[in-house]
Structure formats: C-alpha cells, structure tokens
Amino acid sequence: MADNKIIVLKDISVSFDSEVILNNLNLYIKDGEFVTFLGPSGCGKTTTLRIIGGFVTPDKGDVLFNTKKINNLPPHKREVNTIFQKYALFPHLNVYENVAFGMRVQKKGENEIRNTVHEMLKMVNLSGYENRNVNSLSGGQQQRIAIARALANRPKVLLLDEPLGALDLKLRKDMQVELKNIQQKTGITFIFVTHDQEEALSMSDTVVVMDKGEIQQVGTPLDIYNEPKNAFVADFIGESNILDGIMHENYLVEFAGKKFDCLDCGFGKMEPVDVVIRPEDIEVVEPEKGHICGLVTSVTFKGVHYEIIVDVNGFKWMIQSTEVQNPGDKIGMILQPDDIHIMKKSKYSGAFGDYSAFSDEMYEEQHNKPITEEE
Ligand SMILES: Nc1ncnc2c1ncn2[C@@H]1O[C@H](COP(=O)(O)OP(=O)(O)OP(=O)(O)O)[C@@H](O)[C@H]1O
Ligand SMILES: [Mg+2]
Structure with missing residues (x-):
C-alpha cells in the first residue's frame, strides 16, 4: 500500500441555514485504504462524502486530490464514484447495460465495454447474469450490480454511503466480506459510511469517528477500541x-x-x-x-x-x-x-x-x- 495521501480535507467547514454542519474538518486518506466514517445519525458523514464527491461545496477550506486542489472540479470530472444506500439501478436496462452505462456515456468501444462488463460481473460473483432484468434480482444481487457498475468506470476512489443498510443481517455480513475482498483485489481506495460500529471495526484499515460535525478520533480499529x-x-x-x-x-x-x-x-x-x-x-x-x-x-x-x-x-x-x-x-x-x-x-x-x-x-x-x- 502506497503511503501517499490521495485525498486531503483541509479546514473544511459547512453550514446549512446558518447551522454549522461540519466544523473545521481536517483529514487525509491514503491511497488504497479502506476508510470508514462512523458516527450517529446527523453527525455529517454523508455531507463529508458529498464534499469529496463534489456535490457539496464547502464554505471554507480545501479539497485536495493527489495534492491538487479540486474545490471547483465538478463531480463527473473527479476520479471518484459513489454508491448510495438506494442503489438506483436503471430498471429499464438489463444487468449488462446497467454495468456498461458509464462506459457508453464515455463513448468507449464495444470490445472494451464487453470485456469490462464480464470482468466486473466476475468480480462480484454474478457471471452469467448479463441478460437478467435487474428487477428480478435479490437485494444483495442488486447491490453487487451497483458495485460492478461503479467499478466499471475504474475510479481511483469509491464512496459508499451505507450501501448495506437495506440488507438483512445475514446478507449484510456476507456482503461485508465480499466488499472487503473486492477492495483488496482492486486496490481502489474505499470510503465507506456506516453507523454500525461492528461493521466499521471488522472492515476498515482506518476508522474516522465523528460526532456533531467534528472528527473525534482517527485510527485503526484496534486503536479506536483500545x-x-x-x-x-x-x-x-x-x-x-x-x-x-x-x-x-x-x-x-x-x-x-x-x-x-x-x-x-x-x-x-x-x-x-x-x-x-x-x-x-x-x-x-x-x-x-x-x-x-x-x-x-x-x-x-x-x-x-x-x-x-x-x-x-x-x-x-x-x-x-x-x-x-x-x-x-x-x-x-x-x-x-x-x-x-x-x-x-x-x-x-x-x-x-x-x-x-x-x-x-x-x-x-x-x-x-x-x-x-x-x-
Ligand atoms: N441540503 C441540506 N440542507 C439543510 N440541512 C442539511 C442538508 N444536508 C444535510 N443537512 C443537515 O446536516 C446534518 C448532517 O447531515 P448528514 O446527512 O451529513 O448526516 P449523516 O451523518 O450522514 O446522518 P445519517 O446517518 O442519518 O445518514 C443534519 O443535521 C442534516 O439535517
Ligand atoms: Mg447519511
């Protein structure tokens, strides 16, 4: 794992309706890490992700990507992809076209698209599902398609906002292991949001504990616990x-x-x-x-x-x-x-x-x- 900082948040503050949501946040994320934002509802986890994704502009502070300031770079130009809690697959497209979607927008060639779709479906253990209607898939399968679709764009950083929140406990545990495997296989930096402390401790290289718009502690799961x-x-x-x-x-x-x-x-x-x-x-x-x-x-x-x-x-x-x-x-x-x-x-x-x-x-x-x- 390289030791370079892929993302740096510097003195970030955000207020909505004169209410302080993030208060002078400072954080760096290393390339190839599995980082988790952990904290109670309303503490600012999603807002922090949205700042990294480019969907929220902070009132104050800088966002750096590989040492370059990207404050004003629009979301689609950032080498970052987001998976939301509601995975929002396209219901009128089959599995293949859902995964291919980003590459079609980028006007990639048919060969490259086919190879990538197959590679990504293999990664999430859904080879052979290309022609399935996404509505016929289980919640866990849909979530894996959402992951395949996000990975197909080959982002440097994947943002995952409570992606397992809608799954039942058993499936959630299986997906935790699978996500961790995918992260290790691809070496992509994962920034994962949860309010489940066990999930955070078992999956992460680094845990960022937040409360009331402030970072309370950053450390390995063992540091944070002990x-x-x-x-x-x-x-x-x-x-x-x-x-x-x-x-x-x-x-x-x-x-x-x-x-x-x-x-x-x-x-x-x-x-x-x-x-x-x-x-x-x-x-x-x-x-x-x-x-x-x-x-x-x-x-x-x-x-x-x-x-x-x-x-x-x-x-x-x-x-x-x-x-x-x-x-x-x-x-x-x-x-x-x-x-x-x-x-x-x-x-x-x-x-x-x-x-x-x-x-x-x-x-x-x-x-x-x-x-x-x-x-
Ligand atoms: N666009 C907005 N306008 C006004 N207030 C907002 C907006 N977005 C977020 N907030 C407020 O900012 C605070 C932090 O919200 P955020 O979504 O970041 O929390 P969270 O940690 O992701 O919580 P949860 O675990 O419930 O998803 C909340 O009080 C929320 O109501
Ligand atoms: Mg949230």
Whole structure:
C-alpha cells in the first residue's frame, strides 16, 4: 500500500441555514485504504462524502486530490464514484447495460465495454447474469450490480454511503466480506459510511469517528477500541464503564474510592481524568478478594456471555462474563493495570459510562412497572 495521501480535507467547514454542519474538518486518506466514517445519525458523514464527491461545496477550506486542489472540479470530472444506500439501478436496462452505462456515456468501444462488463460481473460473483432484468434480482444481487457498475468506470476512489443498510443481517455480513475482498483485489481506495460500529471495526484499515460535525478520533480499529480519545468514542465503540478519576502521578490513578496502578502517564499531578474499563476485562471474584465490591442488580444471558449490572455505591457497572451471577449476590471485581485506560476530560465527560438508566429500563421491562425509591 502506497503511503501517499490521495485525498486531503483541509479546514473544511459547512453550514446549512446558518447551522454549522461540519466544523473545521481536517483529514487525509491514503491511497488504497479502506476508510470508514462512523458516527450517529446527523453527525455529517454523508455531507463529508458529498464534499469529496463534489456535490457539496464547502464554505471554507480545501479539497485536495493527489495534492491538487479540486474545490471547483465538478463531480463527473473527479476520479471518484459513489454508491448510495438506494442503489438506483436503471430498471429499464438489463444487468449488462446497467454495468456498461458509464462506459457508453464515455463513448468507449464495444470490445472494451464487453470485456469490462464480464470482468466486473466476475468480480462480484454474478457471471452469467448479463441478460437478467435487474428487477428480478435479490437485494444483495442488486447491490453487487451497483458495485460492478461503479467499478466499471475504474475510479481511483469509491464512496459508499451505507450501501448495506437495506440488507438483512445475514446478507449484510456476507456482503461485508465480499466488499472487503473486492477492495483488496482492486486496490481502489474505499470510503465507506456506516453507523454500525461492528461493521466499521471488522472492515476498515482506518476508522474516522465523528460526532456533531467534528472528527473525534482517527485510527485503526484496534486503536479506536483500545485507546479511545474521549468518553464519546469509548461509549460509541462497544460498551464502557466510564468513571471520574484523579491521576495522582504517572501510572497511579484513583477512582471508585481506591488507587490503582495503570499504564498511562503524561497527565498533570492530581489531574481529573475519565477512566474507561471495558466490561469484558473485569474479573469477578469473592467479595473479600476484590479491589472493588458491589451488589449484582441484574443479569441477562447474551448467548456468548452474561451481561451483569453491579451497583458500587450508586454507580452501576457493566460486567460481561461467561460465569453466571444472581441478582442480590455480593461480588468482588479485580482490575489489572492493562484493563484501565485513562482519557483527558472532554465536553463528553459525565455524559456516558454509568449503566443506571440501562438497568432501570431493564427492571421496568422485567417487572412491568417503574423502579421506585424503596427498591
Ligand atoms: N441540503 C441540506 N440542507 C439543510 N440541512 C442539511 C442538508 N444536508 C444535510 N443537512 C443537515 O446536516 C446534518 C448532517 O447531515 P448528514 O446527512 O451529513 O448526516 P449523516 O451523518 O450522514 O446522518 P445519517 O446517518 O442519518 O445518514 C443534519 O443535521 C442534516 O439535517
Ligand atoms: Mg447519511
């Protein structure tokens, strides 16, 4: 994989109706990467894609393609193709003509068109479907034709806006693997949008986590999971217990009324921090053997593990464990230094990471009445 930046977004800002949609976005995308924009609905993922595709002009900032400024280059002149969530195949054309469409517009020769259509259909595992009516295809097959059609134009960059959103879960998983294979085979840069964190983690070389028109973190799936930058990222990617802490000195943090050894350094002396502990990292032991002791308030079987909510002085922790506990049990929790991840305080501090609301909802569901003070 080359290390050159195929796309650079520099100080990009966009407002619609005086509402800030993207706020000073800076991002580069390397040639040949599978990059995913991940974030909640309305955070600006599609708008960012549209800026790269040339369908939205930013109020401020530059878009570079292979170091050249392309701010004013119209979409059809960019070496970029887009696949939308609704794949928009041409219903009056068969599979062959759908894939050939872009090449006909470019007035390519019949031989080249035929070879390319066959090559692309082979790529998406639909050889032999040339004469089929696109309306007779399943959702997954239509999506693959849309991919073949986009690839036939031999773009340098493919933009995919939630392309798997309309598919059922099983098909979606199959298509994730297939898309990843196609990306690796062609070496084309894929910029993929999703709000499904598992999809993002399993498919991407690089994940860009966005919220409220700002990039919160850019990194590999492992970086994002293991070293979230702030409470938003920690909460959005997987489950997290997030506690208020104080960094006493390098490698020593206090939270939940105790001091713990940790692997983090570089914070100020006695600096307030957010502490993240993943539910699957907590070891459950006898109450007297634990670093922290709590009362189990609810247990849900999740297939692979149990999800256990534990009340520790009013803060509700989530633990994921293959061993069952029972509501009302007192348990101890062991935290090793590498289970503890320290983050700087941010505007998201305090907003996430306590499972109280979660466990109250569960109580109401299970008992069919709201939780009350006495309980
Ligand atoms: N043309 C437009 N005019 C006005 N507001 C817009 C326009 N396009 C987008 N917005 C607003 O910009 C914000 C970001 O929209 P965008 O479509 O980029 O979000 P998204 O992250 O793709 O969300 P989703 O996951 O729901 O697709 C939203 O609040 C949206 O309403
Ligand atoms: Mg969108």
